[in-house]
Amino acid sequence: MPSVTYGTDPGSRQVLDDLLHETGIESGAPHRLQRTRYDTFDGLLHAAGLRLERRSWPQESCDDELVLTAETGVPAHLPLTDPPPSEPPRVLELSALPAGPMRTRLAAACGVRVPLAQLTLTSIRRTGEQPGPAGSPLLRVHLDTEVAIPGAPSANRTVLEVEELPGGEKLARRLRSRLERAGLRPFAGDLLERGMALAGIDPKGFEGLKTPALDRTGPALDGYRTVLQACFEAMEANWEGTADHLDIEFLHDLRIAVRRTRSVLGEGRQVLDPEQRRHLRAEFAWLGRLTGPARDFDVYFEEWDELTGELSPASRRALLPVRSELALRREQEHRRVTEALRSERAAQLRAEVRAWLDRPEIDVNGGRRALAGLGKVVAARIAAAQAGVLEDGRAITEESPATDLHELRKDAKRLRYLLDSFGDLGGQKRRRTITRHLKQLQDNLGEHQDTQIQADELREVAASLAGHEPVTAATTAAVEELAQMLEARQQAARAEFGDRFAAYDRPGPHRELDKLLTRMSR
Amino acid sequence: MKVVASGSIKGGVGKTASAVNLAAEATRSGARVLVWDLDPQGSATYLLRVEHRLAGRGARGLIAADATLARHVRATMVTGLHLLPSDRSLRFLDLHLDATGDRHRRLAELLQPLHDAYDVVILDCPAGASLAFEGALRASDVLLVPVIPSTLAVVTLAQLEDLVAGRKPRPELLGHVSMLDRRKPLQREIADALLDRPDMLRTVVPNSTAIEGMGPERGPVTAFAPNSVAARAYRALWGELADRLWG
Numbered sequence: 001m002p003s004v005t006y007g008t009d010p011g012s013r014q015v016l017d018d019l020l021h022e023t024g025i026e027s028g029a030p031h032r033l034q035r036t037r038y039d040t041f042d043g044l045l046h047a048a049g050l051r052l053e054r055r056s057w058p059q060e061s062c063d064d065e066l067v068l069t070a071e072t073g074v075p076a077h078l079p080l081t082d083p084p085p086s087e088p089p090r091v092l093e094l095s096a097l098p099a100g101p102m103r104t105r106l107a108a109a110c111g112v113r114v115p116l117a118q119l120t121l122t123s124i125r126r127t128g129e130q131p132g133p134a135g136s137p138l139l140r141v142h143l144d145t146e147v148a149i150p151g152a153p154s155a156n157r158t159v160l161e162v163e164e165l166p167g168g169e170k171l172a173r174r175l176r177s178r179l180e181r182a183g184l185r186p187f188a189g190d191l192l193e194r195g196m197a198l199a200g201i202d203p204k205g206f207e208g209l210k211t212p213a214l215d216r217t218g219p220a221l222d223g224y225r226t227v228l229q230a231c232f233e234a235m236e237a238n239w240e241g242t243a244d245h246l247d248i249e250f251l252h253d254l255r256i257a258v259r260r261t262r263s264v265l266g267e268g269r270q271v272l273d274p275e276q277r278r279h280l281r282a283e284f285a286w287l288g289r290l291t292g293p294a295r296d297f298d299v300y301f302e303e304w305d306e307l308t309g310e311l312s313p314a315s316r317r318a319l320l321p322v323r324s325e326l327a328l329r330r331e332q333e334h335r336r337v338t339e340a341l342r343s344e345r346a347a348q349l350r351a352e353v354r355a356w357l358d359r360p361e362i363d364v365n366g367g368r369r370a371l372a373g374l375g376k377v378v379a380a381r382i383a384a385a386q387a388g389v390l391e392d393g394r395a396i397t398e399e400s401p402a403t404d405l406h407e408l409r410k411d412a413k414r415l416r417y418l419l420d421s422f423g424d425l426g427g428q429k430r431r432r433t434i435t436r437h438l439k440q441l442q443d444n445l446g447e448h449q450d451t452q453i454q455a456d457e458l459r460e461v462a463a464s465l466a467g468h469e470p471v472t473a474a475t476t477a478a479v480e481e482l483a484q485m486l487e488a489r490q491q492a493a494r495a496e497f498g499d500r501f502a503a504y505d506r507p508g509p510h511r512e513l514d515k516l517l518t519r520m521s522r
Numbered sequence: 523m524k525v526v527a528s529g530s531i532k533g534g535v536g537k538t539a540s541a542v543n544l545a546a547e548a549t550r551s552g553a554r555v556l557v558w559d560l561d562p563q564g565s566a567t568y569l570l571r572v573e574h575r576l577a578g579r580g581a582r583g584l585i586a587a588d589a590t591l592a593r594h595v596r597a598t599m600v601t602g603l604h605l606l607p608s609d610r611s612l613r614f615l616d617l618h619l620d621a622t623g624d625r626h627r628r629l630a631e632l633l634q635p636l637h638d639a640y641d642v643v644i645l646d647c648p649a650g651a652s653l654a655f656e657g658a659l660r661a662s663d664v665l666l667v668p669v670i671p672s673t674l675a676v677v678t679l680a681q682l683e684d685l686v687a688g689r690k691p692r693p694e695l696l697g698h699v700s701m702l703d704r705r706k707p708l709q710r711e712i713a714d715a716l717l718d719r720p721d722m723l724r725t726v727v728p729n730s731t732a733i734e735g736m737g738p739e740r741g742p743v744t745a746f747a748p749n750s751v752a753a754r755a756y757r758a759l760w761g762e763l764a765d766r767l768w769g
Binding site: 066068070072073074075076077078079097098099100101102103104105132133134135136137138165166167168 | 548549550551552553554567568570571572573574592595596597598599601602604605638639640641642740761764765768769
């Protein structure tokens, strides 16, 4: 049901009291109310048209509650019967909620992400209702005074919210019209949304690593620094969430930013200062290596149900010790990531990069081609990367070893990162078309390699557990069954490779890339 | 949106008590809930403190071709729980349904636009095998049957099984023991036998003064006697039902 919220100043308080009295809506007793808004780091609830808040009454003995509001329909309320914490929890664990529609709706919107506290505001709230003839309410009015919003300039705010209930539409219309005649103006959204705006929090959340706008005729060094700046901002945004292992997407997004950084540094020969480049490449390679295993385990767990879905229930049960071992290893890897991200070395790296990016352009040393036009420099790099993909891909025959496909995967990744970072210089639409073709090849190469890694890992885990309780012959057999299924997928990917590569290596995509490069170099 | 019909051919078995108390519990568990009081007596409407009156042309308007249920919905004393109230004109609901093109599907069609607005709709059906009850079965995912531990109620359960069997779509029939008086050996014996059946929920709702108190208190037991045996039973019953619906 729609709610309309009005901001008021202290002078209009008397007008409000009179109006509430005259309209027969008696304000209830005052209660201190604390409201915390939750959303995932990337604003998935907001994107789904949902708003989640936790309400607490710190001075009273009643339960906290979660309130989930959609753009249409009645808000859902869920009392939280656990003893209320002294502070609103930073993370809302969906798995701790009782099975039911609220958890289902939240899980569907959030996927693997967890809702995090975004803003907590407090107020003194009084609520009044206008009852209908049989006693149920037709209209609800909330008056919030002493509203405190962290991060927003303090002011003696009073906010009135008119909550229209079914059957009370006329009453609500009448009250709103009276409020507006008295000089009160409605604002968009409710108090929490207003608080978010005042505190400078964007409900859309983190929108991923953005491709910055670049000038193809400007100095290459400036363009490289702009891309590195975007990567670094994405890394910074995901740093703490990864260190605290809040959900698996923080690490994923951090790794994307690290990989893109490494790629830009790798392609920065003759553009970036050689000494600086060498040092940063080494440091980011360390970060990349360090975070890889934890991500691999995350993917393993994400895909576990699908991976084992074709096994019999008995085989799935027999795999439980393997899954537990994988969970242990995953935890160890995440601990390693946490330690590394909080280490002195990481702090130094972040400080160095920040200082380098903050330095005025004129004070930044570059390589021999630092002042050459960005478009020309990058077009040459992309052309070289494409040549590598075509040369290695064309050389692969049915007899080629798996390592050749692995090398081709690396070539394709190099090209992909270049396109992701700089490809828009040749036109966004064209870049997307080329990326789509390339991605189909990458998916095939990824399936080929990842299934082999997973099969090897499974066998290695099973071997390390052999002889320990509760590993049985059934476990070993189930591991082998699963490993063989993965290898069958690998073989299928290998069988499909020829068609996939041929689909990439044909005049159409080549022409698109040529046009992209021509436009970039103009 | 899940639709649960609280119904039975037999009267006085606790259909309205189940509908109202389960709706209150569903609301407490974070669901957006609508109770549709299809019984012209309007007991659910009375208990939830809503006027016993439909806007406009009563039952005829409610199911007319251009009707929208949303305009009839009312808020209740329970935050998050809405009610589509009863009206005396519902005693002619079968006649009006009979006059529509597809009398069995009409209730389901009317509920369709509410799909995104509610998680659960509980239909409080009048006793008897009426057209309205047929329509409720057609619209429902679950037919929840309160069964008092008596021989005749068990016979009714078998009749309902026959009524539901072979339907497409077929609602899941789930019974629950209602109004059990543990002091009576025959009731205990029948209840035990009922609980052996796979289509019975495990929770037993006792015969209770708290449930009788719903009339004078005008509300679900959880609202005025939240720690009573009856309130705990309905909480557990909803937990079981929620597991079936979303587990």
